[in-house]
Amino acid sequence: MKKLMLVALLAIGVSTVSFAQGPMSPEEQVAALKTSLTLTDAQVAKVTDIYQARAKSIDSLRNATSGDDMQTMFKKITPLFAITNAKIKAILTPEQAVIFQKQVDAQNERIKQYQQGQN
Numbered sequence: 001m002k003k004l005m006l007v008a009l010l011a012i013g014v015s016t017v018s019f020a021q022g023p024m025s026p027e028e029q030v031a032a033l034k035t036s037l038t039l040t041d042a043q044v045a046k047v048t049d050i051y052q053a054r055a056k057s058i059d060s061l062r063n064a065t066s067g068d069d070m071q072t073m074f075k076k077i078t079p080l081f082a083i084t085n086a087k088i089k090a091i092l093t094p095e096q097a098v099i100f101q102k103q104v105d106a107q108n109e110r111i112k113q114y115q116q117g118q119n
Contacts, residue, residue, distance in 0.1 A: 027048070029047075050087045054080050054084045
């Protein structure tokens with residue numbers, strides 16, 4: 001239990017630092033998850049594909065909606081994150097999925113706080 005808690009805290013710390021530094025590349029995201037979730041090589045390959053596909057989709061949306069404001073852009077991109085998270089959870093073990101969900105919840109909370117600060 002202590003090990004699980006330590007890993008969860010480490011993951012939250014890594015995601016907090018990376019969030020403060022701006023968007024992470026798919027490779028950086030995979031590296032962070034590999035560390036925090038102790039992914040297998042097979043999981044790393046699948047997660048890499050998932051993050052790269054999401055990055056391409058986000059780039060396409062940004063290019064297609066370059067004149068839109070950030071709120072509109074965020075509303076269009078947000079569903080991609082939910083889809084990505086669901087795909088990642090599907091390849092994780094139950095233990096990894098719990099840690100991953102905590103990371104997602106923490107990131108969502110930070111985003112919510114950021115958005116409230118912008119209003």
